[in-house]
Amino acid sequence: MSVRPTPASVLGPKAEVPEPATAVVELLGILRRHLGMDLAWLGRIEADVLVVQVINGDGASFQLAPGSTVRRESALFGRVLSGEFPTVIPDTRADPRILRLPVVDELDVGAYAAVPVVDSDGIVYGLAGCLGHGPHPHLRPRDGRFLRMIAEILGDSVTDLHRMWEVRSRVWRDVSHVIDGGGPALAFQPVLDLEHGKIIGVEALSRFSDYARSPSQWFTAAGSVGLNVDLELAAVRRALAVLPRLPTHMILAINVSATTLSAGLVDMIMNEDAERILVEITEHERIGDTPAINRDIEHLRRLGVRIAADDVGTGYAGLEQLVRLRPEIIKMDCCLTQGIDTDPARRAVAAGLVHVAKEIGGSVVAEGIETAAELQATRETAIPYGQGFLLGPPTPVLPEAVR
Template identity: 30%
Template sequence: MNKTPSCSSCRDGKALDFDISMAFQPIVDVAGRQLFAYEALVRGPARESAGSLLSKLNADNLYAFDQSCRIKAIEWAAKLQIPAMVSINFMPNAVYQPETCIRATLDAAQRYNFPLNRIIFEVTEQEQVLDIDHLTGILRAYRKQGFMTAIDDFGAGYAGLNLLADFQPDLIKLDMGLIRNIDQDHVRQVLVEATLDICRKLNIRVIAEGIESAAELHALQAMGVELFQGYLLAKPGFQTLPTVNYPPER
C-alpha cells in the first residue's frame, strides 16, 4: 500500500464491501478545562477494532475506505453535534490528487451542515510515505481549503524533522512512546523539551496523546504542553461523546 493510486484506479476501484462506524476521543485543554477537539476513530458497526478493518484493505478498496472514513466521521460529528473541532485521519497513499479527492468531504460537510473550519486533517507519521513531496502537497492543498492540519505519532515515524522542514502543520501529536512514564525518564524529558522548543519557534501547537497517568500529565504541563488526549481523560466513545474526567488541580 505504498504506491499512490492513479486516477483510474480510484475511479474504477471496488466499492467498500464492509461497513464502518466511528468512535470519538476528546482532545482537551486541561488547564482551561475546555474541549479542543474530538478525534474520529474508525470502528466496525459492532465495535470491531480499527486493526481488524485495516487488515481488510488492499489496493482495490484503499481509496474507498479512506473516503468512507471521512464521510462517516462528518456524518457522526454532525449527528452528535460535536461542540468543538473534529480531527479526521486520512491515508496519504490513498490520495492521488488532493483537490479531487477532497470533493466527497466537502459534499458531506454541506450535506450534514458541518462547518469546514472545524475540520482537522490528521496524518500519522508512522504510515510509510515514500513520496514526501506528495504528502506535503496534500497538506498544503488542505490548508488552502481552510482546513487545519496535524501530524500524528510525531517522533516515531519515517519523516520526523525532515517533514517539518518542508511543511509546518498547525498541530503535532507527540507519539505515546515518548510520553510513557516521562515523569520518571530524563532522556524522554530532554527529547520532548527539544521538540516543544522547535514547535514554539515554528508556531505549531502540541498535543500529548496516550496520557495514562496524572504524573505524565503534570510533567508535560510543567514543560508547557496545554493539549492532552488519553485514557486518563476519556476512552473513545463508540458513536457517542464520552465525558472528560479532568484530574484534580495540583
C-alpha cells in the same frame, strides 16, 4: 504455429498455446462474475500482438479463443499499458477516442477492463481483463482494483494461487461489506486543553465489529487488496456527518493516509465547515517531495483545514519531515508520553517537539496520557494539549461535555 487469417483487422493469425491450468480458468471465472461481464481473459504480449492464453465465458461471440492474436494498433490493450486509457471503461461507445478503434465494432465490445500481469521478476507478462457486449454502467473504480488484485495473483506461482485467492477474497469481502455499509463505526476521543481542562475537540476513530483484526490491521488488510483509500474515505464520510452535532468552537480530527489526500478528500471537505476540521496524516512515509500531496495539503489549508502529523516519535521521517510539512499540530505518540514522568530522555524529546512546534507556528498534542503523573509531567513540559484514557477514553457517542 498454425495460421488461420480472419477478415477482421483487429485479429491476427492464430497461435498455439498450452493447455491452461484449471486454477487460472477458475480465477478468471471469478473475475468475470464479479464484474458481470461476458468474457474474462488472460493474454501474453508478443511484440505488437496480444496472444490470448486463457478465456472464461462466451469467447465465440467476440471471435476470441485460446490462441487468438489481437493487434496492438487497432485494439485497447496498448493504450491501457501506456496509461492513456483507464483500467475500467464501462461504455466504450461513450468515448470518441475509443469509439474510433476497430475493436469496438469488429468484436462488438461495449465494456472493457484490463490490467497488466507482471511476473515474479517484475517483467510485464501480458494482461488480464474482461469484455462485455453492452455498456456496464455499474462498474466502479473499485472494480478496477479488484481486477488488479486478480492480476497480482495471476503473476504469482500457480502453486500458491488457491491459497492466496482464499485469503485475499476473504479480505475483499470483509472490507467491501464495511464500505457498502457506510464505513466503519466510530468512536470519539476528546482532546483537552491541559491548562484549563476543557475539551477543545474530538478525534474520530474507526471501529470494526470483527475484533479478530485491530483497526490498524483492518486498514493494512484493506491495503493488501487495494481498498485502503475506499475504506478511509468511507470512514471520513461518516465522521464528517458528526460535525454539525459538535459545538461551533469544537474541532473534529479525522485520520487519513497521505495517499488518500489525493483521492477525493479535498472534494469531500469542500462544502464542510473546513476551519473546524483537523486532518491527521497517519501514513509513515516521506511526503515532502511528492508534488501532488503537497498541492492537496495546501489546497486543504486554503479551505481552512489544519494539518497534523500523527504518531510523531514512531519513525514518521523525523524532524526534517516536520520542518518540510510544517503541520499546525504535532501529535506526540504515546511511546513518548507513557513514562515521561520518570524518564528524562522522554521529557527532553517532548520539550524539543514543543520548541519545533513554536518555530513552525504549531502546537503539540500528547497522546496516550494514562496516569496523573504523566499528565503532570506533560504540563510541566509545556505541551498545551493532550488526550488519553485518563482524560477520556474513546466512546461510541460524543462525550457529554461536547454535546
